[in-house]
Amino acid sequence: MRWLYRLQTRVGLTGPEATAALVLLGALAAGLVAGRLRSASEPVPADLYAAADAAFAAADGGRGGAAPPAQTGAAPPAETAPANSLADAPAAQVAAAEVAAAAAPRRASKPPPAPTNLNTASAADLQRLPGIGPALAGRIVAYRETNGPFRSPDQIVEVKGIGDKTFEKLAPWLHL
Structure with a gap:
């Protein structure tokens, strides 16, 4: 209990404030345990x-x-059910x-992003990248056809509609 007194004086709490804080922490811990036990005992539909x-x-x-x-x-039929079912x-x-x-789809689901080669990706491949829709993918392909292959991934900011913030989202997925 000496450590509790030291903590109380270090934080600057009065006796009633420290008691209230302990009661709140105890209630929080009890609520977390009760929620965990309830979620573990509920059957999955x-x-x-x-x-x-x-x-x-x-x-x-x-x-x-x-x-x-x-x-x-x-x-499933009994003969096809695995021995260790869920x-x-x-x-x-x-x-x-x-x-x-x-x-579960939240909206018209878009496939997850995948590493994409800027110089060989189709418009459909580019649309898998975060923040790239059909119009922007078309502009990237048109830029590539007009100006030749990209020399570095950061050159994509030269495409109209792609700024620094969009490039930050795209950078982990781009390569040449």
């Missing part, structure tokens, strides 16, 4: 798995991944919920 399957199938683009289930919330592990349920939330 069956349609969550169907939504995650559909999102992964859409992201796969028909390149050979598993097809989404025909019905929302439909369980229902067996609470941590796996939480992870599946986080994956489904991340995979």
Whole structure:
């Protein structure tokens, strides 16, 4: 308790203020523990798995991944269910919920950015970059056709509509 008194004097709290701060910290800790226990004990709805399957199938683009289930919330037949299903592990349920939330489209989803070669990328490839839409991608391709290949990634600021702030967002994804 000596450390608590030293902390109280160092921070400059009176006795009642220190007591109130301890009560608030205790209530915060109790609330965090209660929330964690409640989230760990809540069952994950069956349609969550169907939504995650559909999102992964859409992201796969028909390149050979598993097809989404025909019905929302439909369980797979018993003979095809894996021995370690997600229902067996609470941590796996939480992870599946986080994956489904991340995979759920928020708006007309744009594919995630990927490293892009400025001199060979098509307009569709350029649109995957943050802040680049169809019009700006067309201007980049037109600039490249008019002025030749880019000599360095920072030369993209010469394209109308791309300034320093946009270049800062694009820089990690650009290469030649």
